[in-house]
Amino acid sequence: MAQVYLSIGSNMQRKRNISGGLKALKQHFGALEISTVYESEAVGFAGDNFYNLVVGFQAEQDADSLNKLFKQIEADHDRTRLDAKFAPRTLDIDLLIYGELIRPEIDLPRKEITRYAFVLKPMAEMAPDALHPEIKQSYQQLWQDFTDDKQKLWAADWQV
Template identity: 30%
Template sequence: MNTVYVGVGTNIDRDKHAQAAWDELALLGEQLRSSPVYECEPVGFDSHAFYNFVIELKTDRSLTEFSLLLRQIELKWGRLDNAHKYQDRNLDLDIVLFGDVISQSSPELPRSDIFKYPFVTQPLYDLCPEKIIPSDGRSVAQIYQQMDNLDSLQAVSLCFNQDFK
């Protein structure tokens, strides 16, 4: 079993799509845990605030299969096949970490967003502060302590219907 961390983002019908992310990921793995959900402003474009969080799960699926299934989930929930990077999202699912896999190609692992964006680093820190990032050697806590703009995140009170497998 691989422990996987999936970054979730939504700024359209946020409560509905945040719950959808949880429900869909529960079908792909087990022992799900979620970070708190954070509200934050979009990066790179002007629009409605996003909900961002990270879900940890264990799966026996391969990276290729898991990645393809995430894409299918995004499309199922209204993501356009030709969606651009900086635009509104019903549901955005990004593999942040997949076990100890290191990959320069798609998907990039560990995802470089860990080092850039508080909306990825903070939720990851909430779930696994002592986790060592493959290829980097630092813990999530060490990266978190070096981040700027962590105060730009606002925690949201949102609970998922959590059916643990």
């Protein structure tokens, strides 16, 4: 069993899509640890604000199998894959951490953890004392050291 953390986000029918994604994850993995839901402005494009959160659970499946499952859950929620990396999304589920596994070819641990407030803050909330597998600093320390003040982030007016 591996401790897994996911980032979940949506800026299209946010409540419906995130709730549906969480329901699907619960059906596959049972009880989930769920962070505060945060709201942030779209990054990299002009669009509606996102809701973002981090979810943790124990998984027996390997990282590749999990990624396939997450893509299917996204597709079940009308996620379309566009050429543009930064675009509106019905549901985005990204594998952030899979135990201590480091696999650059599938972006583990996910680089967005240290780049974006909307990933790092809920990750620091979920696992403050856990160490990032590559950097070997706690997520709480990484959040305390985060300096990109252009990324606005606040607790959403909706929690799951």
